[in-house]
Amino acid sequence: MAVQKALIIGITGQDGAYLAKHLLSKGYEVTGSSRDVMASSFNNLNALGIRSQVKLLSVSINDFRSVFNAIQTADPDEIYNLAGQTSVGLSFDQPVEAIESIAIGTLNILEVIRLLSKPVRFYNAGSSECFGDTGDTPANEQTPFAPRSPYAVAKSTAKWLINSYRESYGLYACTGILFNHESPLRPERFVTQKIIAGAAKIKAGQIDKLQLGNLDISRDWGWAPEYVEAMWLMMQLDKPDDFVIATGRKESLKYFVAKSFEYFDLDWQKHVEIEKSFFRPNEIVTSVGNPEKAIKTLGWKKPTDIDGVIKMMCAEKAKSI
Template sequence: MKTALICGVSGQDGAYLADLLLKKGYSVCGTSRDAQMSSFRNLSSLGIREKIKLESMSLTDFRSVLQILTKIQPDEVYNLAGQSSVGLSFEQPVETLESMAIGTLNLLEAIRFTKAKIKLYNASSSECFGDTKGLPADENTPFHPRSPYAVAKATAFWEVANYREAYGLFACSGILFNHESPLRPERFVTQKIIKAAINIAAGKQQKLYLGDISIQRDWGWAAEYVEAMYLMLQQQEPDDYVIATGETYSLEKFVEVAFSCVGLNWQNYVESDSNLLRPTDIAVGRGNPTKAEQKLGWKAQYKMPDVVRMMVVRNEKVIT
């Protein structure tokens, strides 16, 4: 039986990944900064909380990281932790950088220090690419981060690449484009839209306020994207991969699909709020997942309209 350590198990991706690995026969340990106080709501919603060993670990504390790696002795480590909101990173740039850059470095250094045969997956982000002028980004596209979040993710990406090349660690990064699910917190605009549409249809809300709805993104289904994470660590050689659907839609289209799912015309309920605009944003996010399909055998089955419909259905069950 393999043992997997998931840093950031309480988040959307951590919960889906834990569920996937349990089904594959893994012993799964998940960490949080304070496991005794964390609710682990996402694990409970998937019915797997009692199947996972939960430990407290601070990724920014090297001693804490070293202790957990020594105690758990994992075969695979999935680094999904860190401040996860692009918008919040403008308000908390130091916390964002430290949680990702120092956290990832501590994991790499602890693995190097212990000489353990651990395979490491690092969660990178399409935000690292910045604005590619509408061109699809692949593994060779230069980084041009446009937010503190993206800067932090880019830093962690190059740390992983450096340790892989300098010390021969099996360490790789998944450069994931946007991926959604009902497990997203409401501070993410996609979940905000879904819940607003359902609440407005039920007469519980009057309006939905959004920033720039002309932006375009490549949206996928989170439960599928964690399969790509797993596949990366099953390869003979470590490498980095772009994970995306290859299809891009505007936020306006996302809103339209969400409201149509509940029988409403979005234009009657959505208003613009300039306070929700970011200092800098990416006009178009578009991914090229060809390498993942060719080398991992992974291809997204669900595109944005499918994702929206699934989110509406599952959120309706929760809300009602």
């Protein structure tokens, strides 16, 4: 059999790096893109020891010609789109960039695939943010979208574009609606890594206080390496479909803080300060997903929940103390 070729658009982030590692373990030839290969550090690929095994090219996802040239060059059997704006908070300050990089970027990829004669399978990264506030009922694939941020609006638009192209043009295109998923590769601008890094620094005597926003929000936190496996499993089905990827368990950010500080033998209440300026406008209070379809249909193993995620992230951070 010919070697399978994959193109990961947005390979520099947490998910892109873990997905590249997973595909390489399956024998794929992997090409990855970033906005500017010459300026990117590829720290995550280096951290996983796979930088030399991946071909790299530059892609501006909201530029159709750039996307077209990249897909022609890589000639992939599978395309994974993990690019675009990644911050909900930033999308309130830069809504146009959110729409262009997420919605228009997805449309560009779909159009290139439609124009190609070679059948290509396409995975697009969706987001639990599309559901808005789920309340105590875990969201599944039939739960209506109720986006509350420009980021979520863009992700919702991309999801409906996927459905439209799948139904109208017969493309193999699917969306993974991923709830929060973490790992040591998360940068500290993500609150989970900020909390764990802060606890580690306090333990080491480097700082004494950590400022955080709303601790009463609840989320469904999972382990990123398991979530990229679900992405790949979606692409192996005979017919494309969309899946919620989650753990099914929600806990408050306060719980995440308490458990992280407990790992380092610290009382979080002595070190954490609430900073009102960190509160997001139109914040989602509760977000939790139902992964039953993915577990049954994809054969995805029951995912690691928040306690395991915290333990693994803290253990990795403790190495640097």
